[in-house]
Amino acid sequence: MTHAEAVTVDARGMRCPWPALRLARAMRDADAAILLADDPRAGREAAALAAEHGWTIAAEGEARWRVCRG
Template sequence: MADDPVRVNARGMKCPWPALRAARAMRAADAILITADDPIAPRELEALARQQGWDFTPIDTDLFSLRKAG
């Protein structure tokens, strides 16, 4: 379905790679679900979302949602 978020796997990647992966995926998607296990990833992803005007939602310890607002 076109409205389903794109899944991005950034497990095992150290920051800033999860945020870079998320930014790249969001170029072509309105929403992503990213799995990232670096302890710094939640802060980095939230900062990226804030900078871009996207919604950021932590779903689980290592799973996060980014969605373009609107």
């Protein structure tokens, strides 16, 4: 899957749990998402959500993660 096919979830300025909630909502209809979140806890919460659903997650820089199904 290319970056163009990933949905962007811009949760900058939002405090947890909102970035994870927005990510979960986006992943209902998408196979991949880019999460942009500046809350220091967002990475941990997104990783926990990904583990719960069997998604992969990889950091792509500061405050940016790529989440994919399977």
